[in-house]
Amino acid sequence: MGRRLLLEHDNVAGIETFDVYRKNGGYRSVEKALKSMSPELVLEEVQKSGLRGRGGAGFPTGMKWSFLAKPEGVPRYLLCNADESEPGTFKDRYLMEKIPHLLIEGMIVSSFALGANQSYIYIRGEYMWILDILEKAIAEAYDKGFLGKNILGSGFDHDLSVAPGGGAYICGEETALIESLEGKRGNPRMKPPFPAVKGLYGCPTVVNNVESIAAVVPIINDGGEEYAKIGLGKSTGTKLISACGNLVRPGVYEIEMGITVEEFIYGDDYCRGIANGKKLKACVPGGSSVPILPHYLVTKTAAGEDRLMTYESLADGGFASGSMLGSGGFIVFDEDQCIVRNTWNFARFYAHESCGQCSPCREGTGWMEKVLHRLEHGQGNLRDIDLLAEINKKIEGNTICPLGDAAAWPVAAAIRHFRDEFEWHVNEREESQKRNYGLIREPQSIA
Amino acid sequence: MSSSHTDLSKRHSEKPVFSAEKMAEVQVLFAQYPEGKSKSAIIRVLHMAEEEFGGWLSIETMDYVAEVFNIQPIEVYEVATFYTMFNLEPTGKYVFEVCRTGPCMLLGSDSIIDYIGTKLDIKVGETSADGMFTLKTSECLGACGYAPMLQCGKKYHEHLTKERVDEIITAYRAGQTPN
Ligand SMILES: Cc1cc2nc3c(=O)[nH]c(=O)nc-3n(C[C@H](O)[C@H](O)[C@H](O)COP(=O)(O)O)c2cc1C
Ligand code: SF4
Ligand code: FES
Numbered sequence: 125m126g127r128r129l130l131l132e133h134d135n136v137a138g139i140e141t142f143d144v145y146r147k148n149g150g151y152r153s154v155e156k157a158l159k160s161m162s163p164e165l166v167l168e169e170v171q172k173s174g175l176r177g178r179g180g181a182g183f184p185t186g187m188k189w190s191f192l193a194k195p196e197g198v199p200r201y202l203l204c205n206a207d208e209s210e211p212g213t214f215k216d217r218y219l220m221e222k223i224p225h226l227l228i229e230g231m232i233v234s235s236f237a238l239g240a241n242q243s244y245i246y247i248r249g250e251y252m253w254i255l256d257i258l259e260k261a262i263a264e265a266y267d268k269g270f271l272g273k274n275i276l277g278s279g280f281d282h283d284l285s286v287a288p289g290g291g292a293y294i295c296g297e298e299t300a301l302i303e304s305l306e307g308k309r310g311n312p313r314m315k316p317p318f319p320a321v322k323g324l325y326g327c328p329t330v331v332n333n334v335e336s337i338a339a340v341v342p343i344i345n346d347g348g349e350e351y352a353k354i355g356l357g358k359s360t361g362t363k364l365i366s367a368c369g370n371l372v373r374p375g376v377y378e379i380e381m382g383i384t385v386e387e388f389i390y391g392d393d394y395c396r397g398i399a400n401g402k403k404l405k406a407c408v409p410g411g412s413s414v415p416i417l418p419h420y421l422v423t424k425t426a427a428g429e430d431r432l433m434t435y436e437s438l439a440d441g442g443f444a445s446g447s448m449l450g451s452g453g454f455i456v457f458d459e460d461q462c463i464v465r466n467t468w469n470f471a472r473f474y475a476h477e478s479c480g481q482c483s484p485c486r487e488g489t490g491w492m493e494k495v496l497h498r499l500e501h502g503q504g505n506l507r508d509i510d511l512l513a514e515i516n517k518k519i520e521g522n523t524i525c526p527l528g529d530a531a532a533w534p535v536a537a538a539i540r541h542f543r544d545e546f547e548w549h550v551n552e553r554e555e556s557q558k559r560n561y562g563l564i565r566e567p568q569s570i571a
Numbered sequence: 572m573s574s575s576h577t578d579l580s581k582r583h584s585e586k587p588v589f590s591a592e593k594m595a596e597v598q599v600l601f602a603q604y605p606e607g608k609s610k611s612a613i614i615r616v617l618h619m620a621e622e623e624f625g626g627w628l629s630i631e632t633m634d635y636v637a638e639v640f641n642i643q644p645i646e647v648y649e650v651a652t653f654y655t656m657f658n659l660e661p662t663g664k665y666v667f668e669v670c671r672t673g674p675c676m677l678l679g680s681d682s683i684i685d686y687i688g689t690k691l692d693i694k695v696g697e698t699s700a701d702g703m704f705t706l707k708t709s710e711c712l713g714a715c716g717y718a719p720m721l722q723c724g725k726k727y728h729e730h731l732t733k734e735r736v737d738e739i740i741t742a743y744r745a746g747q748t749p750n
Contacts, residue, residue, distance in 0.1 A: 210709070211672045211715065212715050214714060214715055249614065256725075290653070290657060292654050293654035306611055307612070307614065308610075309653040310653060366716055368674040368718065369674055369677045374715075374716035417656055433724065453715070455715070461677055469671075
């Protein structure tokens with residue numbers, strides 16, 4: 125088992141309380157930053173760490189922070205994205221439920237670096253019980269002088285509160301999140317202006333994922349360089365992976381970036397292989413929005429190298445034979461699963477969650493869902509498969525926010541790798557309603 | 572986003588009003604936002620209103636929330652109709668939201684949905700004859716590793732089997748919260 129920087133104490137009894145958290149080294153980074161560092165120095169450490177956003181896009185956190193506009197006399201905001209709604213993703217929930225103070229600690233230090241005197245955690249409405257846990261922890265932090273006015277005598281004031289959503293995947297998109305936090309419908313905004321210039325209430329704003337903010341704590345405690353020693357290349361540090369689907373041991377794991385996918389799926393410290401002695405059929409390694417990989421591209425790249433749990437290796441091969449680390453929602457399919465059915469299921473998700481502002485996304489996701497439903501239920505024809513590709517092209521790049529692309533790409537990937545299985549649903553209509561296709565054959569040449 | 576339409580024939584007979592205690596909670600929420608930005612608390616207050624006034628948002632409830640925020644009712648309707656958690660029609664005493672998304676489907680959520688429907692003799696979207704349970708489906712609730720699952724109020728019920736569903740229904744019927 126590798127080093128655990130975030131979840132080291134997840135099983136310590138009472139770790140959700142301030143006292144136990146503090147006894148286990150909690151809030152040291154706040155003391156260090158506020159008493160002995162300048163905001164610029166904190167930013168520098170985060171830059172040195174190489175930390176990349178854990179919400180899905182992997183954008184370097186230090187760089188994002190450095191873009192924050194700092195006009196005189198205008199408040200700045202830090203918003204924590206705890207909307208966590210990407211199918212397959214349940215890591216932020218685990219962190220907040222188990223160690224709420226770690227997120228609060230990260231919020232204080234990050235806000236100090238950004239010069240934000242007010243920050244909010246925007247949490248999906250369905251996690252209402254976690255909102256209770258967070259509010260309890262926040263009250264303790266106020267009580268102990270880690271939040272509020274003049275924290276630890278440093279002169280830095282900081283207020284933190286939590287706001288729930290109301291059930292809408294799109295509110296995980298940062299500008300939709302801002303709209304929602306302003307008390308409106310969660311319709312994404314056109315960019316530019318970017319939130320770094322005009323975000324919450326028109327003020328400069330940084331939006332970061334729960335895990336990104338929590339990672340700032342070990343980065344400040346141990347230094348950015350130490351953090352960057354873990355991992356491989358531009359994938360530094362540890363990453364929370366939420367593993368689900370047909371696994372012996374699904375759950376949330378903190379991994380050192382760079383372990384092999386093989387070890388993650390089959391290793392004793394991690395998922396321990398495919399459930400019920402079945403074979404691996406496919407894997408969606410980074411949440412429903414990333415391309416699906418057929419079994420022969422999961423543990424090896426098209427070039428025959430070991431595939432690693434890093435941003436780069438999971439993306440190796442591009443759209444032709446790679447995928448993405450995404451949100452860390454690692455979904456595993458065994459040989460009995462139907463790819464057409466799953467593709468339809470995800471398409472239904474995106475059709476349901478499209479906010480409806482852009483017609484290519486609103487109409488396109490609806491059409492993809494209908495066509496895939498037809499195929500899955502043995503009522504499709506071969507032209508439908510090409511029709512899906514056409515709808516895809518109409519959506520891609522023609523929308524305000526990336527949800528349109530997120531809906532289109534997984535369908536394209538499923539057809540690319542599993543075309544035989546889609547065609548079988550047309551050519552063997554009746555058979556396809558009675559049994560599953562099984563494993564797909566490895567093509568003679570990949571890519 | 573699925574659009575919902577409120578059936579105007581269903582109304583609250585009395586005007587909903589927050590107790591003094593609830594109103595104080597609302598004031599605490601307002602204070603979390605800058606001067607003039609209290610509308611930021613609207614989703615939270617709608618959740619509160621739903622809980623206080625019968626588990627759904629009637630036109631009267633939404634109009635009352637508009638009063639609390641000193642905004643136009645349409646601004647409240649706009650928000651309430653966007654977010655899927657808000658019930659714009661009356662529901663049963665307990666609402667089961669069964670996750671139907673991919674990872675849960677891989678672990679058998681379809682058969683759990685069918686089982687609950689058969690057991691309660693209702694289809695998805697309907698309420699049982701005794702008014703106790705409404706069956707709904709939902710998209711991924713962030714419990715994919717503990718699938719299949721359902722949410723009821725604030726509670727997540729995970730690792731569902733038919734036997735677990737039986738226990739859960741029995742407990743709610745007896746007025747207990749199953750663990
Ligand atoms: C449709 C959509 C949904 C998203 N959902 C989430 C989410 O639930 N949580 C999250 O942290 N980021 C989500 N994101 C990414 C955010 O827009 C944003 O990039 C992220 O919160 C930035 O944080 P990070 O740099 O720390 O990763 C989503 C993006 C899109 C387009
Ligand atoms: S791409 Fe889809 S979800 Fe994004 S703004 Fe347009 S309609 Fe809304
Ligand atoms: S797919 Fe059901 S909780 Fe995520």
